[in-house]
Amino acid sequence: MTDQTPALRLEGIVKTFPGVRALDGVSLSVMPGEVHALMGENGAGKSTLMKVLGGIHQPDEGQIIVEEVPTVMTSPLQAKSKGIVFIHQELSLAEELSVAENIYLGELPRRSFGRVDWATLYARTDAILEKLKVGFNAKTIVGDLSIANQQMVEIARALTVEAKAVIFDEPTASLTDAEKVVLFDVISDLQSQGVGIIYISHRMEEIFKITDRISVLRDGSYRGTLETRNTNEEEVTQLMIGRALDLSRNASSHELGDVALEVRGLSCGNMFKDVSFEVRRGEVLGFYGLVGAGRTEIAETLFGLRDPNAGTILLDGEEVRISSPADAISKGISLVPEDRKGQGLVLGMNCRDNMTLPQVGDLSSGPFVAPGTETDIFDKYKEKLDIRTPGWKQTVGNLSGGNQQKIVIAKWLSMHPKVLIVDEPTRGIDVGSKSEIHNLIRELAAQGYAVIVVSSEMPEVLHVSDRIVAMFSGRVMRTFTSEEVTEESLIQAISGITATDKVA
Amino acid sequence: MASMSKADIGRFLARQGILIAFAVFIIGFTLANERFLSPDNVMGVVRSSAILGVMALGVTFVVISGNLDLSVGSMMSFSTIVVLDLHDKIGPALAIPAMFAMTLCLGAFIGFLVGYLKLNSLIVTLGMLSAIHGLTLTYSGGQNMDIVDKEGTWFAVFGQGSALGIPVPILIFILLAALLGIILAKTPFGRKVYAVGGNGTAATFSGIKRARVVFLCYVMSAFCVAVAGLIQASRSMGSQNTVGQGLELDVLAAVILGGASLLGGSGTIFKTVIGVLILGFIQNGLLLIGLQFYVQYVVTWVIIILAVWLDIAAKRGKLWSNIA
């Protein structure tokens, strides 16, 4: 392989954002015909790296080299014209248009007077679809397709150009096993045509099945490349998790209190079924599973954002129905949502007003808001959680991710909830703030709060939880105590491997 | 650092652009006609802006909550016609509360559709513009409404009276602006309006009942419309069915000129009052220097586009858009 020129090479890529060094000298090379896995925890810098490669971000240092030609990428389109094609996890399709129009979006073949050359369009599309062996045709409306088939449309787009390198970003997240087989066939087809492939995924099983080499990112820096056939899951995992963060196990030393929240047989549509668990005062209960396993949906149900169709919820031993977030809050359940900017904060509002938003009515003196009391609360929690902001007047949108998250947490702490649910507590937050927020969660448990942490980062769950609920495809596979859990058993549980013997 | 401060200056100019333009207008008009800033003229401008202004106060709530209200013009016609009709039938003391009740019902209906049923506010209020116009015509049978005994009623006080040397419409405008300004800036409800308009999802996730907030904004808007209808009816003591037609756009123009974003979450009552006065003074100034009323349309057009453009240019940090 070494005598060949790489299809794509990244050299010493550095990218900083205000407050965060997102990429710290990352290098990577992909040979023609190679499937190269890119792994790393969420926030390790994979998506930033891909945005640099696609020209959405310009690197501060380093260069992108396509077949030994240094290239400046300015847009995904331009990258495509250089033979670098992306297949995104988030679909970017026009749902009302046909499959053919989506595949050739922006490049529809023309006849005179700007007319679309439908014959050519459909012929070309059918040729591509045939290669993919899909069950729909060029004229199908994309909105009528399943998510998996929409993913195939995205893949089909990559086949319209002479690709030198194709980047797959979590392509199997929404595919069934049968669809995965087709996808892997497509990948090996591309491989045999001499296309270099970067394959981003969290799923070890796939990585070991189809890739040739594995490169690992952690905290924005490159941690090494392993030959897939000469390594094993443990080695890769260790490289990914590292020890940069203090992620030692952290079972509570203090006494646990009474059961604060108990859930029995809770189900909601197709999202989760027959979920039971309990959480005590002073305890941190972790929820771990792949995207789509139903973790977030459980949190949303407990917060009154979804109506369950079966099951009971008991707060302090009493059965409750939670009809809305306002209802949940009044009963003492709080949620720090996963989408901080979309769900957690009013970005245009100042820090103080965001923090006191749920209780602005309760704090009022007479008919008026009580700015003095609100500022006191803000100052207290600014101090307590070490929120770094010039003052309460600062617009929340201007703060760093870590400080924004602290404001969301403070919003609920100041109301002393019975149960605090934190969904993805450190998504998109830099390493320093991460450990601060982890410590904070531990501290809250020590103060006697019942805390539920939902996370897709295994080290995080292992670090903060007293017990861990492993979920797969809407079901609870197993609940681990922190003494008995191992990374291997956890990964197996959330991949559904124990499913056969547990469910049957 | 030098470029920073330059950007800051640009941002300041853009933010205050509307006030600067306003100041230039005032100075220009004053030089062109010394009567422009005379107390009589200023009073006249404010007085003639009062109806528009009162309606704009309510619409400010709706816009900050992230919605639109295009129905205020035809709703104002409705209020005016109803109160004039009822005046002669059941007397002013009963006619006024009856008219308020009916107008508030219309506002509640719109609030229900937009707030609780979550329908698109632009289309709902466009539909209501037409529907309320029809309702008004049905009510009046297409006839103009007139109070028969124009001398023998105290009803004229709202539009024509004055207290402490200030015309009552101006007093009502000032008092209502103060009241609504306090509600918006100083009460929990006001805070919730900003939160709902700024990020409705985050507001819901904070336990705010978004539907109710939106509903109340429309009720508030209807209340202001009823007040405007009362002033209009009392001032003219008679009216056509179409008295408010087209006002919804002037109202929206005033609110936008004041700097409220149509995306919601920003704007203040004070700024809306400034927006109303800008429209009023421009209209008056153009008339004073001998131009026809319709020149105002063209000037308003240019000013609205410039005001919004500068505002978003300041936010994105460059003058021209990023659209390819």
Added chain:
Amino acid sequence: MEAGKLSKFLKNGAIWGFIVFELIFFSVAGQFLSLSDKAFMDVDNMLLLLKQSAPIGIIAMGMTIIMINGNIDLSVGAIFALSAVILLDSMTWTIFAGLGDWVIPVSWGLALLTGVVLGAINGLIVWKTGVDAFIVTLGSMLGFRGLVFMYNGENPTSNLNWTLVDFAEAQFLGLHTATWFLAVVTFVIWYVMTRTVHGRNAYAIGDNREAAVNAGIKVGPHMLINFMIIGFLAALSAVVFYSESGSVNPNDGQLYELWVITAVVLGGTKLTGGAGSILSTLGGVLAIQLLRKGLGHIGADTSTVNLVIGLILIAVLFLDRQLNTKGKEELKI
């Protein structure tokens, strides 16, 4: 999938079903109330209905493109009026005095040019400043109307050209001139939206703007062209209407945007862009015109028409939302 197809079929067919319902309802109700001695579905009556649909219908085709593209245009009424003023007034300009009836195509050209230029102004502002189309066209709705008044004050502009009137009142294969214009415009715009690269890109932009930009589609020029098309069509509508009437008041065309948007929304075009059909818009236009005529037929006055149309618009919005909610999958927000 099946349910999706069914609701799609219902949605696409709904407007025509509604038209059939209106026809039956007004025929039966008209007989029953015996208010009118003429049957509702009289041929002449229907031909007249098509003709009367033309002014709104022609503009509605343009609005459909604009809304599919993800924008809106509130200034069409003002463009309509200004083009009409140019049309009628330019026929009296002394430089054209020697042209005789050849002044007609010249004036038509000038009127249409006016519409295109005004549309281009809207489009350029939306493109270059990035200000929302709603605000831009709200402003130009006032501004263009101001220009109408500045042209001739508050007086009507009149010029009746008998050649033109004959042309406008002519019937070819039974259909009036205006109907032919509507038919041709509907066909051309349908062709543009379903068969040309520009039309398909307009859908893509309205559907998923980010995806369109990433695919290298130039959003700005497409928006500009669409605003020019709707300007042209507003002017064409004026040409068709005022060739016959010969007199334009400065307030003419007010509230046209309301009627046009109502027709487009009734036809099922998505408010957020990306979806909509020209033929369904034609259905929306006919449905509104039927409603106006039908209510008149059974003795209701214009006030009822306004009331009913407003409520129908809201009802359609409600039904559309009910059909499109994903039920359990969606958060209760």
